[in-house]
Amino acid sequence: MTHSELITERSYYNGQGFDNNFMTWSSITTIDARGLFWSGCLNRPSGTQGICPPGVTPNFGPVENTLVDTRLTVIGDEGGFIALVCGNYSRGAPDGPAPTISGTKYEDMNADGDRDTGEPGLGGWRIELLLDGQYVTHDITDAHGRYAFRLDANTLRAGGQPIGGGRYTLREVQQSGWIAGEAPAAVVVPYGAEDTHYGNRDFGNYRPATLRGHKVEDLDADGVDAGDPGLAGWDIEVRRGGTVIADAITAADGSYTVLVDPGDYTVHEVLQGGWIQSVPASGSHTVDVVSGQVVTGLDFGNFRPARIEGRKFHDVGVDGAGDGDVGLEGWSIELAPSTTTTTASDGSYAFDALVPGTYTLAELLQDGWRQTAPSTGNQQVTVRSGDVMTDVDFGNVCLGEVAVDVVNVQGDLDPLALEMHLEEVDVPGILDNEPLALASGADLDGWDGLLPGTYRVTAFLPDDVFSDDPDLVVVDGRFAIVKEVTVNPCETTSVTLRVFTASDGKVTGGMRMPVPDGFATAGFEFQTNPAHGVRGTLQYQDHEMGLNLHTDDIDGILVSEDRLHAWVWGRVLHDDIDQRFVLHLVDMDEPGRDDRFELVLADGYSRGFDVPRFRGNVQIHKPKK
Incomplete structure (x- = not known):
C-alpha cells in the first residue's frame, strides 16, 4: 500500500487496540509458515464478511500470495496481520520492546558544562519528557541523580494520543538557588527504534559561589582585629582578567557579599581618597571557587594617615608647662629613626602622613639650653588611624x-x-x-x-x-x-x-662708743712708710665683755680718694687664737660725732655698726704720692 494508505491503516489498527510501539511498515517476505491460508482480513464467523481496513478487499489465499511488488496487503490470520514492527501488532501477544531515554542530574562544580570525575549526582529533581513540545511524563532523580523514560506507547500519551516516533525534549524543573548549566539536546526517536537506549542525557546545574568579607578601618595598621570598626559605602569588585564581573557596596557594619559563578577571581576594593590600604598586603584576594562554595574572610583593611604636632617653647619659669612661654624657632625635632623637621617662627612643628603605630620624638638639644619638658627627654606617642595628636611639646630653658x-x-x-x-x-x-x-x-x-x-x-x-x-x-x-x-x-x-694688695695712707684717732649693755674704747695709729712698710698699733677694749685687744701686727692700709674711708687689716690674738681683723674707719670731719669705728674679727666678733652715739675722732690722712 502507499504511504498514505499505511498511515490510514496504522490509525485503523491503533483504534483496534493493537500494540503500536514505534511500528515500521514495510514489505515483508513472510510472517508465518508457508502454506498458511487466511480468509478475509480477520477471522470471521462462518458466513460473515471479514473486517478489513478501508480500501482493502477481502481476499483468500496462501500467505506467500499476499506479496505483490513490495506492497503490503494486510491479511487476517489468528488475530494477527503481516508487518515488520518493533513489537508485532498482536492483540494476544505481549508488548513489544520499547526505546528508553536516560541521564543524570548532577552538580556542575566548576560550571564548565561537562560532567567531570567526582561531580555528584543530585537527587529529588523533576525531569520532564515532551514530544514535539507536548508534555508526556516526568521522573524524579534518585539519590545518584539518575532518571529514565521507557517510551511505551501503550502507557505514554502526548496530547491525548499514544506516543510514537518523533522529537523528544527533556527539561528540568528549576530549583531555587541553582543555575542551569548543561542541558541535553533533543532526541529524535524514529519508528523502528525498537529497544534503542538513548543515554547520557545529562543535566548540569551549579549553585553560585559566595564571597564574603568585611571592610574595616585598620586602627593600628596591624591587620583586621576584632575591635576595628566596619566601613560602610565602599565598593568591592570581583574581577577576572581585569574585567569587573560583580561588585557590592559594604553595609553599615562593613560587611559585603558577592555571588559569582564557579571559577577563579581576584577581589579588590575601590580605594577612596585619604585612605591607605593595609590588608591584604598584596592589595587583593585571589580565590578559586566551586559550586555552592562559601569563602569568608576576604577582608580589606584601610587606615587614615595620622598626624603628630606640638610646640617648642622657652620655659622661662622652668616649670615644664609652657603656659605663656614664647615659641622657639629653628629647633630640630626628630621622629625616630630618621625623620626630622624644624620648628616654625612660633615654635610649632608637625609630622604628617604617619602610619598608625608608636613613635619616639626627641629634640636636637642646642648648647646653652636645658630641657624641661618632657621630663623623660623624649616623647613616646601612639597614634591610630586618623589620629591628630596635639601638644606633643618640648620645653627648654636658656642657661x-x-x-x-x-x-x-x-x-x-x-x-x-x-x-x-x-x-x-x-x-x-x-x-x-x-x-x-x-x-x-x-x-x-x-x-x-x-x-x-x-x-x-x-x-x-x-x-x-x-x-x-x-x-x-x-x-x-x-x-x-x-x-x-x-x-x-x-x-x-x-x-x-x-x-x-698694697698699702698707703695714715689713720689716727680714738673713740668711745656704746656696745650692747656697755661701751667700748679704742686708740689707734696706722701708717704706711715707704722705708719701713705698714706699721701701727690698735688698742681696743670692750668693757662689757672684758675684751682687751692690743696689736701692732698691721698688714694693709687703704684710704679712699676722698679720705672719708680707710680700711686697716691686721692680726690680733683673741681667746688665744691668732686671727685676722679688719677695721673700717670713717672720717666725717670735726667735731667727729659722725665718724665711725667698725671692727670685725675673723671669729665673728664685730662692733661699731649702726652706733647711735659716737664720741671720739677719726683722722684719715691723704695717701702719699
Whole structure:
C-alpha cells in the first residue's frame, strides 16, 4: 500500500487496540509458515464478511500470495496481520520492546558544562519528557541523580494520543538557588527504534559561589582585629582578567557579599581618597571557587594617615608647662629613626602622613639650653588611624652665667688667686643645676650653664689679699666677699670683687662708743712708710665683755680718694687664737660725732655698726704720692 494508505491503516489498527510501539511498515517476505491460508482480513464467523481496513478487499489465499511488488496487503490470520514492527501488532501477544531515554542530574562544580570525575549526582529533581513540545511524563532523580523514560506507547500519551516516533525534549524543573548549566539536546526517536537506549542525557546545574568579607578601618595598621570598626559605602569588585564581573557596596557594619559563578577571581576594593590600604598586603584576594562554595574572610583593611604636632617653647619659669612661654624657632625635632623637621617662627612643628603605630620624638638639644619638658627627654606617642595628636611639646630653658671680675684697687694680683664658691639661693623650677655648674676652686673666673635664679658668690681672701668691698663678711672663720646675684636666661651676670694688695695712707684717732649693755674704747695709729712698710698699733677694749685687744701686727692700709674711708687689716690674738681683723674707719670731719669705728674679727666678733652715739675722732690722712 502507499504511504498514505499505511498511515490510514496504522490509525485503523491503533483504534483496534493493537500494540503500536514505534511500528515500521514495510514489505515483508513472510510472517508465518508457508502454506498458511487466511480468509478475509480477520477471522470471521462462518458466513460473515471479514473486517478489513478501508480500501482493502477481502481476499483468500496462501500467505506467500499476499506479496505483490513490495506492497503490503494486510491479511487476517489468528488475530494477527503481516508487518515488520518493533513489537508485532498482536492483540494476544505481549508488548513489544520499547526505546528508553536516560541521564543524570548532577552538580556542575566548576560550571564548565561537562560532567567531570567526582561531580555528584543530585537527587529529588523533576525531569520532564515532551514530544514535539507536548508534555508526556516526568521522573524524579534518585539519590545518584539518575532518571529514565521507557517510551511505551501503550502507557505514554502526548496530547491525548499514544506516543510514537518523533522529537523528544527533556527539561528540568528549576530549583531555587541553582543555575542551569548543561542541558541535553533533543532526541529524535524514529519508528523502528525498537529497544534503542538513548543515554547520557545529562543535566548540569551549579549553585553560585559566595564571597564574603568585611571592610574595616585598620586602627593600628596591624591587620583586621576584632575591635576595628566596619566601613560602610565602599565598593568591592570581583574581577577576572581585569574585567569587573560583580561588585557590592559594604553595609553599615562593613560587611559585603558577592555571588559569582564557579571559577577563579581576584577581589579588590575601590580605594577612596585619604585612605591607605593595609590588608591584604598584596592589595587583593585571589580565590578559586566551586559550586555552592562559601569563602569568608576576604577582608580589606584601610587606615587614615595620622598626624603628630606640638610646640617648642622657652620655659622661662622652668616649670615644664609652657603656659605663656614664647615659641622657639629653628629647633630640630626628630621622629625616630630618621625623620626630622624644624620648628616654625612660633615654635610649632608637625609630622604628617604617619602610619598608625608608636613613635619616639626627641629634640636636637642646642648648647646653652636645658630641657624641661618632657621630663623623660623624649616623647613616646601612639597614634591610630586618623589620629591628630596635639601638644606633643618640648620645653627648654636658656642657661645663664656668672662672670667674676676681681678688681685690685691698690696693688697687683692675679684674679685667679682667689678661692671662689657658688651656691644656690633660690633656683625655682623642676630642674637642678648640674654639679659641674657649681664648681669651686682658685682657678675660676666665673660659672656658666646656670639655671635662672638667685645665687651666692663667695670669694675667700688669702692672708696677703685685703678688701674694701662692702659685701665683706666672715664665713666659717675666714674673711670673704659674698655677693648675691640674679642669673637670667641667656644672660651673663657680672660680679665685681674689690681687693687690694698694697698699702698707703695714715689713720689716727680714738673713740668711745656704746656696745650692747656697755661701751667700748679704742686708740689707734696706722701708717704706711715707704722705708719701713705698714706699721701701727690698735688698742681696743670692750668693757662689757672684758675684751682687751692690743696689736701692732698691721698688714694693709687703704684710704679712699676722698679720705672719708680707710680700711686697716691686721692680726690680733683673741681667746688665744691668732686671727685676722679688719677695721673700717670713717672720717666725717670735726667735731667727729659722725665718724665711725667698725671692727670685725675673723671669729665673728664685730662692733661699731649702726652706733647711735659716737664720741671720739677719726683722722684719715691723704695717701702719699
